[in-house]
Amino acid sequence: MVYYLLSFSAELENLTDLQPRGGCDDPAYPYYFKLKCENCGEVSQKETCVVISEEVPLPTGRGTANLVQKCKLCGRDGSIQMIAGHGQPLTLEQSQKEEFAKLMIFDSRGFEPTDFSFADGWKAESMAGSTYNVDLSAGEFAEYDEKGACPVGISNLQAKFSVVKKQERRGGKDVFL
Template identity: 75%
Template sequence: MVFYMLYFTAELENLTDLQPRGGCDDPSFTYNFKVKCENCGEVSQKATWVTLSESVPLPTGRGTANLVQKCKLCGRDGTIQMVPGHGQPLTLGQSQSGATAGLMVFDCRGFEPVEFSFDDGWKAESTSGTWYDIDLSEGEFVEYDEKGECPVGVTNLQSLFKVVKKQERGGGKTVYA
């Protein structure tokens, strides 16, 4: 098993705490990305989706995963299990410094997640309140905050899946770094 953290960054204008609408562990938020077969290296042509609220039985019959899929080229099974509790919103400070925020951990077997696609269902805070249902599918979000009397925006979206290691900390806390 290999653990991948999905990191993301963006340029935020008069916004902070960019994250999925219900928080980083939102069970209804859909993660869309392509998968690469660890056996043959084939990358899926279409993005697949994974969400915390749905799970399917493993081919072995023992347990479940959020995604079970066969490679179209070699036929090998791959699974992805989401590991909630490790994501953070992207703050304005992180955005200004070019830092990334970890969004979700994926326990992958047989597949490697690649090419995350930003979609709708995001939220962020402005000086005048919360912006819900931000759609990032076009690669940006630009509006005018009439209440705060300033432009708001999310541009230059970038994402990266990075291998992380599971570490046990004092008090039984698990972290991925």
């Protein structure tokens, strides 16, 4: 099993706390990305949608996962289980330092997630306290904050998957590095 951390970054203008609308562990937020088969290297043509609130039985009959899929080229089964509790909103300070915020950890067996696509269902807060529901599927967002009398925006969206290791349990929670 390999654990992949999905992190994201963006240029925030007069906004902070960019995250999925229901928070970083939003059970309804759909994650869209492509899958690379770890057996044959085939990358899926279409994006796959994974939602933490949806579970399907594993082919072995032992347990469930958020996604079970066969590679279209070699026919091998693969699965992905989402591990909540490790995400955090992207703050204005992180954006200014060009840092990435953690979004979700995926326990992947047989597949490597690649090419995350931003979609609708995000929110951010202006420096004046206004909340914005944001659709990031176009790759950017721009609006005018009446309360703060200034423009607000999101641009230069970036996402990356990186391998992390499960180190230990602290206070009943897994720690990933």
